Amino acid sequence: MDLGAETGERGGQRRRRRVLLTALGVLLLVFLLLNGTVMALRWGGAPASPLFARVVTFAEGALPARAEVRVVRPAWLRGLANRLAGPPRVGLQVGHLHAADQPDELAGLRFSTGAHAAGLDEVEVNLAVAEALADRLRARGLLVDLLPATVPPGYRADLFLSIHADSSPDPTRSGYKSAHYRPARNAREALLKVAVDRAYLSATGLPDDDRNVSGNMLEYYAFNVRRFHHAVARSTPALIVELGYLSHHRDRALLQRPDELAAALERGVMTYLRDIGRL
Numbered sequence: 001m002d003l004g005a006e007t008g009e010r011g012g013q014r015r016r017r018r019v020l021l022t023a024l025g026v027l028l029l030v031f032l033l034l035n036g037t038v039m040a041l042r043w044g045g046a047p048a049s050p051l052f053a054r055v056v057t058f059a060e061g062a063l064p065a066r067a068e069v070r071v072v073r074p075a076w077l078r079g080l081a082n083r084l085a086g087p088p089r090v091g092l093q094v095g096h097l098h099a100a101d102q103p104d105e106l107a108g109l110r111f112s113t114g115a116h117a118a119g120l121d122e123v124e125v126n127l128a129v130a131e132a133l134a135d136r137l138r139a140r141g142l143l144v145d146l147l148p149a150t151v152p153p154g155y156r157a158d159l160f161l162s163i164h165a166d167s168s169p170d171p172t173r174s175g176y177k178s179a180h181y182r183p184a185r186n187a188r189e190a191l192l193k194v195a196v197d198r199a200y201l202s203a204t205g206l207p208d209d210d211r212n213v214s215g216n217m218l219e220y221y222a223f224n225v226r227r228f229h230h231a232v233a234r235s236t237p238a239l240i241v242e243l244g245y246l247s248h249h250r251d252r253a254l255l256q257r258p259d260e261l262a263a264a265l266e267r268g269v270m271t272y273l274r275d276i277g278r279l
């Protein structure tokens with residue numbers, strides 16, 4: 001074998017290796033980009049920049065509505081992704097708080113000040129529970145936004161809970177109920193509902209009042225992205241909870257112990273975040 005042929009063969013090998021490495025690099029880049037977008041969609045994490053928000057919005061539009069995206073990720077990669085994403089963000093809406101400040105598109109809700117029964121105001125109960133829950137979640141290192149009846153347009157978080165209490169002319173009506181938008185806006189809303197419902201019902205012993213879920217809950221204004229600008233982003237799993245009836249003597253006693261109720265909701269939130277691999 002002469003020297004020239006040997007050098008030519010080596011050069012060919014180097015070229016093939018370079019092509020292979022470049023192809024691997026491109027594949028890795030495409031994988032990371034896709035995975036990053038999918039993670040952003042699944043977690044609905046608060047976008048760090050307007051450009052990132054635009055990429056997520058584009059990807060949401062490009063994917064079929066309510067498509068369930070499942071990414072199998074090893075634990076170390078999940079841990080790394082969670083560290084990069086930062087602490088989970090939770091939005092807590094105090095039902096009816098500052099209703100008079102609703103924007104024009106929601107002017108019809110300016111007088112929706114919540115239930116009143118036996119000298120108790122729903123909004124005070126909602127606020128006490130939301131504040132206690134915020135304290136508990138912050139103590140665990142989570143980021144919490146306490147929000148009034150008006151949510152910021154396109155609000156994003158890892159999850160969103162709208163906190164309410166009910167009342168009924170029937171003093172025997174008792175129990176807890178919750179609802180995500182119908183139809184569900186993303187695949188994680190059902191998971192959030194199951195986790196929160198289980199935790200709350202088992203901790204409080206209240207009956208499940210699911211049959212009294214109203215149309216207003218199933219089409220809750222703050223989840224209705226088609227009609228309203230001031231709504232939680234479609235990719236953020238969102239749930240409205242009715243913690244009990246102010247008009248029922250036993251429910252009322254429970255509603256006056258906000259920290260107990262907050263502890264039950266906290267368990268539901270933490271279970272959900274663990275279920276989706278965000279913790």
Ligand SMILES: [Zn+2]
Binds near residue numbers: 095096115122164165
């Ligand atoms: Zn309410």
